[in-house]
Structure formats: C-alpha cells, structure tokens
Amino acid sequence: METTLHIPLVGIDWGTTHRRAYAITAQGTCTQEMADDQGALASQGNFEAALKQALGALNTDTDCVIMAGMVGSALGWHEVPYADQELALEDLGKHLFAVPAGTTAPPRFIVPGYRVRNAWGQPDVMRGEETQLLGAVVQGHSDGWFVLPGTHSKWVELQDGRVRQLRTYMTGELFDLLGRHGTLAAAAGVGTPVWDATAFANGVRVSGQRALSHMLFASRALVVCGDMPAASTRSYLSGLLIGTELKDVMHSHASTGTGALSPSQQRFQLIGSPELARHYQTAADLLSLQFNILDPKAAFLAAVSHLYQHAQKNT
Structure with a gap:
C-alpha cells in the first residue's frame, strides 16, 4: 500500500x-x-x-x-x-x-x-x-508589459509591482469558435489543417488594417478566390488574431501622446505555454518586437x- x-x-x-x-x-x-x-x-x-x-x-x-x-x-x-x-x-x-x-x-x-x-x-x-x-x-x-496568452489573453502593465493597465483579448476563444463553426470553418473545409508559416505571417502583417470583423471575412475571401489553400485558414486566422493584440498595444501607446515604443518598451514579458510562446514570438519578430519568455x-x-x-x- x-x-x-x-x-x-x-x-x-x-x-x-x-x-x-x-x-x-x-x-x-x-x-x-x-x-x-x-x-x-x-x-x-x-x-x-x-x-x-x-x-x-x-x-x-x-x-x-x-x-x-x-x-x-x-x-x-x-x-x-x-x-x-x-x-x-x-x-x-x-x-x-x-x-x-x-x-x-x-x-x-x-x-x-x-x-x-x-x-x-x-x-x-x-x-x-x-x-x-x-x-x-x-x-x-x-515593470513593463506582460502578456498571458490563452483562451482570454491578458495584457497587463506593471509599475513597481502594481497593476496599471489590464486588457483582455478573446483571442483563444475566437480562434476556437471561428475554427469550428460558421463561415471560416466552412472555408477551412474538413481536411486536416496544416501549419502554414507564410499564412500566419500574412495574417500578422494585415492585422489592424481594418476592423477585425472585416479582416476575419478576408480569410474566407482568400480561400474562395484561390489566393490561399483552405488548409491554411487556421494559420492565417491565428496570425490575424495575435497580430491584432500586438498592434493594439502598440497603437494605444502611440495614442497616449508618448510616441512610438522605445527600444526598451519593445520587449515584453510573456508567461505561457511553449507552443503559444512560439506563435507570439514569431508574430513579435515580424513587428520588430521581442518577448522574454517566463515559465508559467x-x-x-x-x-x-x-x-x-x-x-x-x-x-
């Protein structure tokens, strides 16, 4: 025993x-x-x-x-x-x-x-x-910005160990729902999805150009018009949603009147799983940002x- x-x-x-x-x-x-x-x-x-x-x-x-x-x-x-x-x-x-x-x-x-x-x-x-x-x-x-990615990604700004800003993005939940139900799921088809690094990067690059609801529909248009394979839809969607998070933080910083992010402000702390950390770091690299990865x-x-x-x- x-x-x-x-x-x-x-x-x-x-x-x-x-x-x-x-x-x-x-x-x-x-x-x-x-x-x-x-x-x-x-x-x-x-x-x-x-x-x-x-x-x-x-x-x-x-x-x-x-x-x-x-x-x-x-x-x-x-x-x-x-x-x-x-x-x-x-x-x-x-x-x-x-x-x-x-x-x-x-x-x-x-x-x-x-x-x-x-x-x-x-x-x-x-x-x-x-x-x-x-x-x-x-x-x-x-001190600085921390991101805790997941079903509901949290972006938190700390100053001397105190919470100064908090923003929640429904990235994981949207990715799951849109990938399983509705128009984008239909566009992706029933085949096995593949990880397409190019599609992910394209999603990151176009994120923030227009309202998110418009950019989401573009995922379907790319497939229908033959510009992207159906199996790459989830990769594109992932890049689009993660890119939206990153660009929102960047743009909101600029809107406060403090201007562009300084070199020290371009490095964020990330607390999350290795898989999510890889996706966020890839997106950050495309936007000249960096993450320090902390073990959850x-x-x-x-x-x-x-x-x-x-x-x-x-x-």
Whole structure:
C-alpha cells in the first residue's frame, strides 16, 4: 500500500475547465503535480470532494491549500471580491479568502482576482493571472508589459509591482469558435489543417488594417478566390488574431501622446505555454518586437510560496 506523503503546501491553479495542482515544499520546490479536466464548471456543487480527489491524486496530505483562478469566481467554490488595482501584487497575501473548513481539513485559501478600470471607466478583470504575475514580481520582474496568452489573453502593465493597465483579448476563444463553426470553418473545409508559416505571417502583417470583423471575412475571401489553400485558414486566422493584440498595444501607446515604443518598451514579458510562446514570438519578430519568455509553472510556484508566508500568519 502506497504511503501518503505529508507536504507543507499544495497550490492549485483552478480554471474554468482545467486544473493543475502542485505539492510544494517549504523551500518552494514542487515534488509532485497533477492535471485534469475538473475545472470550476465540472466541480460546481462538489468542490470539497473535488479538492479531496486532487490531494488523493497527489498522494498527499498538507498543512495548507492555496487556490487561484475561477475557483474564486461566481461559478466557483466561493465568489471572492476583486482586489483594487492600487493593491501591490506582493500584498495579495493579506487579502486571501479563507474557505470555511471543518476541524480536520487543512486551511484552504483562495487568491482574489483584480478589477482594473481604464481611463474611460471601463472595467476589466482577471482571475488566476494575478498569481502568475505575482510570481514574476517575486522573480524580479516588476515593470513593463506582460502578456498571458490563452483562451482570454491578458495584457497587463506593471509599475513597481502594481497593476496599471489590464486588457483582455478573446483571442483563444475566437480562434476556437471561428475554427469550428460558421463561415471560416466552412472555408477551412474538413481536411486536416496544416501549419502554414507564410499564412500566419500574412495574417500578422494585415492585422489592424481594418476592423477585425472585416479582416476575419478576408480569410474566407482568400480561400474562395484561390489566393490561399483552405488548409491554411487556421494559420492565417491565428496570425490575424495575435497580430491584432500586438498592434493594439502598440497603437494605444502611440495614442497616449508618448510616441512610438522605445527600444526598451519593445520587449515584453510573456508567461505561457511553449507552443503559444512560439506563435507570439514569431508574430513579435515580424513587428520588430521581442518577448522574454517566463515559465508559467515557475511563476506559479514562486507566487504560491510567497502567499504561503501570509497564509501561515492567518492560521
């Protein structure tokens, strides 16, 4: 019979559809991890059992559990109020939400997300990304633009470890929906898609020339008119959507009156999977921009270990 291990801390990145859990030593080292599709949607009404299942998969009992992401949303375990943008990321630990627990359960905490309003009062929000950003700050990256690509790509400007701007782009969701349903999916056909680097580059180059809805339809027109193979549609669409993100950040910087990006401002920090990082770096190269790639797992572990110090004071 396998012996259950004791570990000081378990950190869980609990998203909408997926979750990943890490068993972490007091020194911040991950000894074991697991990932599954038991995100907040699948765990609704059953979070206590879902957490127990995750700990069982890690073969671990623990002194503390820290959870980030959609587990703290309206569809999660408990809806945790958003933090205000004036709260420094390194002070997030002072605002951890303690999940009510029985006498035998370890203390469980949920990290709050952030709500940020732009110059016109329009709000934007994030849950989960703030934890990886905290990890970046702990690792010494406290200033500049950060991109966290995914279903909803987050662009965040930090200044001295504080969130100054936040912009969400529905890039991943649009890519998935448009690639599976509707006009562009029909244009792509039923054959196996191929990665076409030239089509991707063309998508990046034309992005931002007109309204996105117009440029999206151009994907179909290119196929219908014989200018692009149907199998290259997804590559073109990917370049178009990622290019739109990059150019929006560049153009909005210019619109503030500060002019073009300086050489130091042309380098962004990216926290994301290797595959997404490659696509974003390729797009950036085409636009004379650069990314420093930060490992998302390392950032999460650094953040949760930092938060653990605060959690210990509250137990």
